[in-house]
Each structure stands twice: as C-alpha cells, then as structure tokens.
Amino acid sequence: MQLHVDYVEYEPIQPEAGIYEEAERKIHRIEEALLLLTSIEKDDDRLLAVKAMDDAAAFMEKLKIPRLVIYPYAHLSTDLAPPTHAMEIFNAMKERARTLGLNFHAAPFGWNKRLVISVKGHPLAEQLKSYTAEAAARSSEEVPQALLLEEKLESYWHVLTPGGEMIPVEKFDFSGHENLEAFAKYEMQKSRAVLEQPPHVSLMKRLEIADHEPASDPGNVRWYAKGRLIKSLLEEYVTKKVIEYGGIELETPIMYDMEHPALRKYLHKFPARQYVIPTEDKKYFLRFAACFGQFLIARDMQLSYRHLPLWLYELTRYSFRREKSGELAGLKRLRAFTMPDVHALCKDLEQAKEEMKRRLKLSLEVMEGIGFDRDYLEMAIRFTKDFYEENKDFIFELVRIFGKPVLAEMWSERYFYFVLKWEFNFVDCQRKAAALSTDQIDVENARSYGITYVNESGEEAYPIILHCSPSGAIERVIYALLEKAELVRMRGGKPMLSTWLSPTQVRIIPVRSKYIPDCIELIEEFERNRIRVDVDDRDETVDKRIRDAETEWIPYIVVYGEREKKSGILSVRIRAEDRIEFMKPEDLITRIREETKDKPFKELPLPKLLSRRPSFR
C-alpha cells in the first residue's frame, strides 16, 4: 500500500515474534514522505524488491516527494512469507533504496507498533501496488528484446571478467560492482533517475572555475583565473605523459575546407554537427577532433615499417561539435572542448594490439595521476562479433590490465570505422555516466586519407590507426573532479582537489595586521619551492578568513601570530586529514613537494594578497 503522507508517526511497542530487528522504543515521526506499507508474500524475491523500489523512486521523482518510509505491514496479505525470508526481502529493498540514493527510513520488522498517518488529499496519494514473481521474470526477459528493437544495429551486452569469463549482462551478479551496474543501466536502458542540476555546475561557479558565456554560442565556456590554472595544469600533465610514452606533438589548423576530397566522405557520413564558416568563396568547418590535421600530415610523410609504431599527438584547443541544445550539460558536454588526441600508426593488427595495451596503461596512469583510481572508473569495450571471435585473448588481456569486470558491447557487423573501442566511464552524483579516456582500432581511415607506409617487402601498405584520448576532454575531466568531490562530501568527507591542482596550495592568515609583513616574508620561502601560496590580509576576523579558505577547498591553512613568530613553528590546518598539525615551514614544504612531485607546476595567476584580489562574480 503506497501512501503519500503529510507525516507518519510510529512507536515500537514490543516484538511480535522470535525474529525481529533492533529498534528504539520511542516515537518516530517522519514528515512529507512516501509511505510503503509492505507485506512480503511467499514467492516474493529480491528482483521484486528492486522493481518496487525503482517504481517508488520514479513516483517520488514525479511528485517531488523528498523521502521514503519502508514500513513492514503484515496485514495486507493472507499468504505471508516466513519472517526470515521477509526480512531478507526488506533488506533487499533497503539496499536498492540506498543504491538509488533515496532518502529513506525503514521501520523495524517484527514489532507491534502504534501507527498514526496523515494521508494527503490528492488523487495519487493512495495506491495499492502488487508485485508478483511471474511479472518480474517476464519484464526482466523483455529487456534484451526491447534493446534489439531500439538499436539500429544488433548489439549484445555482456560483462567480461578479469578471470576470462563472458557473462550476459542480465546474468551477472553486480553486488560489489554497483558503479558498473549504474553504468550498464545508463548504457543499455538509458534510464535516468535524477532531475536536479548536476552539482558540478554550481561548484564551477562558486569556486570561480568557469561559467557559461551568454554572449557566445551555448556550450562555449569562459574560464576564470582559477579554472584556467586548473585546466592548463591538466593539459600540461596529459601532454607530458604522452610525450614520455613517445608521442610526437603537433599543431594543426582548427578549420578545414568542406569540399576537400579526403575530408568530404568522413564529413558527409555523419549528421551535420559542425560549425560552418562561410567565406567569400568557400565554406570551412571547425574540426571536431584532431584526426583531420594529423591524418593530412601523416599522408604527406615518408613512412617505412621501421618508423612504426608512430604516435602523433595534439591537444586541441578547441575541438568543436555543435551538439543539439538539449544535449549540453555544464562542463560535461560542450560545443567547444579541449581534447588530447594521440594517434598511433601501426604496421599491422599485431602491432596495433601491442600498442593498445601500452596506451591502456598510459590512460590508467594519467587517470590515476589526475585523481581517478579504478574505484572511480568503469570500463566498456565494444567490438564487432568477428573481431571478438578472432581476438578473444587480446580482449581479455585488456580486461585483465584494467583489473575489474568490464561492460562489453558486441555488434553483429561493423558500422563505424573501428573494429574495437574501449572507454573509461565516470559515474557521477546523479548516477549518470560520462566517457573519459578512450582508444579505438581504426581499419578504414588510412585508406580514405591515403596514408601509407613501405613494408618489409618494399610494398606500400595501409597502417592501422589507433585513436586515443588518455584523459578525454579536459573540461569533462574537471566536471568529473568536481562531481567526485561532491561524492566525497555526500559521504561526509571534505571535498577538495589534489594539491597539485589546487589554485592556492597554502593560505596564510595573519592573526593581526601587524603580522602581514612576516607573512609576506614567509610566502617567499614557499614560492622559492614552487608552491602556490597567498596571504589573507583582509580586515576580517580569523574565523571568517578560515571559513573562506575552507570554502575555497585550500589544502593547507596556516594561522600566523605571536606564537609562530616566536617559535618558527607553523600551525597548519590540513584539509585532507581534517586536523591541525604543528610543523616547521620546511616540513610543510617537503610534504607538499612530495604530494606534487612528477606533476606540473604553474604560478598562481592572481594577486598574492587577498585584499587586492577581485571576485569574478
């Protein structure tokens, strides 16, 4: 029985049977909720629990009901399940509610309870819902059917495990892999639960990272000083890593002739998604990837098998895709974005497979350096059936390198220019997925662009080309970093960026204005050690300035007064550990240098004194 209530109030009086949950004998009152008075019947299973919770979540979404109350209520059925089984199903409901991110309350099972409810007066407020095992079984079988109808080409969804198994996605046990499950759902059913603005959008504004530029086309962003700093550090980091792995950095034009023979075919194969720039005599399109420029260069190069594999790299600022207006979202999906793109020309498939493994490792390193270890990433591998049949070992090798179960999509035939692609996906606060790193095996474009090399027998041959972005679009990386910080906050932690990406790494707060000169002297020592430091010399209370530094997510906050001046020991508020430690300046410097080693450094492009620093909004 589903009731939309103004409030529900209950008080556990006494356990009714031997099997009951722990409960406090006090009055529990919950305001403004969807109350589910629930009976579990003999044949009910966990699938039903999931279905019931999904329906409840959808209903709550529709009616904007903020919370859910799961209330064991035996009196709705004459065919009750035994208590142990019933409790198991209730637990499955709670688990599902938690997975869905619902704000819910569960009344204890097995108690005699005093109950007061106030049901709202609207037509949808009272509904009897009944779920039976047969119906659930039927609907779960319908999933692949519906997918087949929906997809233009047949695709088959599986989960690949590091142990070498290929399990149909509906048979895979996702417990312990909730993010992968959310990602799989997102991919397959396109089911989306949440309606609010994504958290990273207000964060990017509040932290003065970026904002929309109303005078531009939607999906074009303005970057403030701190955002520009973060973005350029990420750009530098990815570039550094690619070059370490042997990438050759190039720069190519952002616009191309629409009638150029090599580009025409590629361009016309896809729906018009590009910005077009008309001039007196010709039309140009803005590039939507680095492929064009790099391929046109590769076509003109004198290549032999001895040069291969050859990595060509460019970080495009920008690539342009004129996504439909409804598809744009914060920093997640833009019309102008910064894309590191590294191609590998390989002499044959064997070499391509070897290179792809190296690039997968590169991507994992890059993502980890940025702050996404494997817990935050879900991998998808998509391939044609033919490719799978001939390269099973290779595909499972990729899964093993990743080290977690992977979502696999198999196509019955090749539709795109690639036979295999993989990506890393980040699952955000709204349980939506966004692709970050990716790599593809392209078997078509060498031919269409006329890219050739001379092989061992002195013949011209077409290379296989890999297309990899080790991080994905930089804007999207920042979206993911902000969403990750919000996930941390939701779990009760302190949101922050890694030290190397924090615009201010150390903030010094003089207790009184007379210590400002000492603080300015102190920052020079930090600056000599390539640490971004500033001084909050504003005429505000210490408390206020600490609060401001905290809301800016500054990793190290130093309060400087008489004690510090006398002792030379700093009191350092360490955000990551949520505590204060007393340490010498050189120890703090060592700590930060350790945390930021192997990462790029840039100066803070803002006044060092907060009193001189304008707000961008």
Add this chain to the structure above:
RNA sequence: GCCCCGGUAGCUCAGCGGGUAGAGCGGCGGCCUCGUAAGCCGCAGGCCGCGGGUUCAAAGCCCGCCCGGGGCUCCA
C-alpha cells in the same frame, strides 16, 4: 530538435489569485585588532532576461524569442 522547470540587486533566492520590489551574502564606509568555519552598525545597489499583447494599472496574466537546467533523443 521536442517536452517540462527556471531567469527578480554582483551572487543565492523570496515576492507572482495584477496596485509599481525584499532578504541574506558580496561591495563600500565606520567601529572592533581578533588564535582555527560567518563580529557589530550603516550606506549604495534593480528597464523583475528581451520583445509584443491584455488591462485604468503587469515582475506577476497571454504570445514569441534568448539564456540556463532537467527528460526524450543524441554522443563519429
């Protein structure tokens, strides 16, 4: 692109069964000189997204457009 929600002070938002606009934060000024998450007082600041319509009267109602967000779709 379609559907839904929103756009009011620099920011976040209240006001919206029509009668001419408010708060908090921020800014500026004054007091306070402060030891680990918001000190006190005062002042300034508004073509209520833009255009049209209805009305004696529009921030509010109607139509169109622009921008943002969400859903669908899409994501080479």
